[in-house]
Amino acid sequence: MDENSFQDQIKLYQNRIAELEQEIRNLKENKVSVTGPRTIFGLTNIVIQTDTNFNITYMNSAAENHIMKSRLEMTGKHISSVNAPGLNPERLVEYLTNAVKFQRPYEIETRYIHPKSGKEHFIKITATALKDGAQIMVEDISKLKMIEQSFKKYVSPKVIDQITSQGVDVFKPRKYELSVLFADLRGFTSMSSHLEPEQVKEIIDEFLSAMIKTVIDSDAMVDKIVGDEVMALFGAPVPYEDHALRAVNCAINMQRAHSKLIEKWGRENKPQPKVGIGINSGIMVVGNIGSEQLTNYTVLGHNVNLASRLCAAAPGGYIILSEYSFELVKKSLQNNPGAIQGRVKFKQGDIVEAKGIPQPVQTIIIEIVD
Numbered sequence: 286m287d288e289n290s291f292q293d294q295i296k297l298y299q300n301r302i303a304e305l306e307q308e309i310r311n312l313k314e315n316k317v318s319v320t321g322p323r324t325i326f327g328l329t330n331i332v333i334q335t336d337t338n339f340n341i342t343y344m345n346s347a348a349e350n351h352i353m354k355s356r357l358e359m360t361g362k363h364i365s366s367v368n369a370p371g372l373n374p375e376r377l378v379e380y381l382t383n384a385v386k387f388q389r390p391y392e393i394e395t396r397y398i399h400p401k402s403g404k405e406h407f408i409k410i411t412a413t414a415l416k417d418g419a420q421i422m423v424e425d426i427s428k429l430k431m432i433e434q435s436f437k438k439y440v441s442p443k444v445i446d447q448i449t450s451q452g453v454d455v456f457k458p459r460k461y462e463l464s465v466l467f468a469d470l471r472g473f474t475s476m477s478s479h480l481e482p483e484q485v486k487e488i489i490d491e492f493l494s495a496m497i498k499t500v501i502d503s504d505a506m507v508d509k510i511v512g513d514e515v516m517a518l519f520g521a522p523v524p525y526e527d528h529a530l531r532a533v534n535c536a537i538n539m540q541r542a543h544s545k546l547i548e549k550w551g552r553e554n555k556p557q558p559k560v561g562i563g564i565n566s567g568i569m570v571v572g573n574i575g576s577e578q579l580t581n582y583t584v585l586g587h588n589v590n591l592a593s594r595l596c597a598a599a600p601g602g603y604i605i606l607s608e609y610s611f612e613l614v615k616k617s618l619q620n621n622p623g624a625i626q627g628r629v630k631f632k633q634g635d636i637v638e639a640k641g642i643p644q645p646v647q648t649i650i651i652e653i654v655d
Contacts (some may be wrong), residue, residue, distance in 0.1 A: 331423035334415065339364040339381055342418060351423075364421070371397035371408050372423065380412035381419045388414055394426065431456075443504060455522040456582065458572030463520030464532040464610060465565060465589050466505075467596035468496055468539055470513040470558045480556070488555060489513055495542040496560075503535040508583055514596075518584060521571045527624075529566045529606075529613035533651065534626045536562045536604045540653055541627075559601025565592035566610040587642050594639040595648060604651040605634055611649040628654040 329347035336342050340363055344356045352359065352369045359366070364381060365374040384391040391412040398405055407430040411422045470492060477485045493510060500507050500517045508516040517535065520528030539562060547557045567588030574583055591607060599605040606614075611631065618624055634648035 331421075333364070333367065333421045334418060335364055335381065335420070336418040337385075339378065339419065341367075348423075370399050371395065371406060372410075377410075377412075377421060380410060381421065384412035385414045385419055428454075456573040458570055458574065460568060460570050461520075461524065462528070462566065462568050463518060463524070463571065463584070464528040464613075465508075465569070465584060465592045466500075466517045466519065466532050466536060466562060467593050468515045468517075468536070468560050468562045469596050471561050471601035473513050473556075473558045476556050476558060484555065488550070488558075491546055491549075492543070492560075495546055496539055499539045499542050500535060503531060503538065505531060505535055506582075509581070518571070521584065522582065527613075527617045529564070529610045530617040530624055532564045532566075532610070533604070533606065533614055534624075536564060536651070537626055537629060537653060540602065540604065561596055561599030561601055562604045563592050563595030563597070563599050564604065564606040564610050565589075565595055566607065566613055567591075587639070591637075591639040591642055591646060594637055595646075598635065598637050598648070604653075605637075605648050606651065608647040608649060630654055 329345075331348045331351050332343075332345045333341060333348050334343040340361055341359050344352075344359060349356055351372075352367060364377050367377055368374050380391050380393065392409060394407065394409050396405060396407045405427070406425060407427045409424045409426050411424070413420045413422070473488070477488075480488075489512075492513065493515065496515045497507050497510075500515070503519075504523075506518045506521065508518050510516075517532075519525065519532040519535070525531060540560065543560045547559070550557045565588050567586070569584040569586040569588050571584045572582065574581060574585065595605045595607060630652045632650045632652060634650040636645040637648050638645050
């Protein structure tokens with residue numbers, strides 16, 4: 286490398302350092318009206334600042350990459366010269382005008398299909414009035430929308446808020462300890478063969494509605510529904526230390542809700558099948574699992590199989606949990622003796638064998654006293 290080339294290279298580095306220093310100064314002066322330069326999922330926010338006439342005075346590297354023009358090229362140009370995927374020039378002027386006019390941030394969420402990748406993106410555009418101009422910030426919220434669309438039917442809004450605040454990719458498969466619950470109507474399959482299809486649907490709809498509501502109210506997740514069986518997760522997608530206790534409390538409330546259904550069905554001269562519930566805790570693989578055509582957020586492992594086996598062994602009106610789940614519940618109760626929701630009795634149950642588990646499992650039966 287000759288001396289001139291070497292000096293040119295130094296100048297490029299010096300210019301880049303100066304740009305980075307300016308970005309740091311902007312952040313320190315709170316010109317960028319965000320809590321940090323990155324979203325919770327690590328995607329860099331696009332930031333464009335203007336003067337009072339909406340001529341561009343500054344834009345960050347993320348804006349350069351998205352617009353595919355340098356900040357040097359764009360500085361001094363009107364905001365209406367910005368034309369990139371998801372960013373409509375006329376709309377940008379409208380957003381900034383509203384922000385300045387009403388002196389408060391103007392936010393809008395929109396979607397677009399990227400022309401090159403063909404992928405759908407969701408973005409939040411925030412226009413803000415500044416002391417000496419205005420600012421446009423664009424945040425990619427595609428992950429947030431994916432979470433909402435994937436979980437809104439199966440968890441409470443509170444849990445969705447907890448998921449998004451974690452700042453982790455909940456869809457990526459992970460392995461950790463949680464609890465899983467299965468609830469199943471006893472003898473309903475054979476019973477339904479003597480009923481009209483409308484009657485079967487009425488009973489199943491009422492049963493599933495009551496069970497799903499109880500799971501969601503417990504801040505747990507409805508994993509799946511298979512016929513008259515409900516599967517629920519405790520400790521995923523949001524991890525809880527007291528996942529076993531939460532599962533037990535949910536099961537107690539499920540039995541109580543079902544008791545009201547039985548009373549209702551009796552008054553209507555309908556069949557009154559009871560529900561059996563099984564709970565197990567342990568290490569499981571949790572995440573988005575499936576193929577390109579169909580994926581589901583679920584759990585895998587022999588501990589899931591054991592919970593299903595416990596459910597099959599549970600008499601109608603009872604809850605069965607593994608001895609390990611019982612030990613976890615006891616540990617939670619040592620810290621909070623009144624955490625069980627109501628009066629119950631814990632009794633030693635039968636020994637159960639399950640596929641994939643070499644040793645027979647001692648069970649504990651929960652009987653609801655009131």
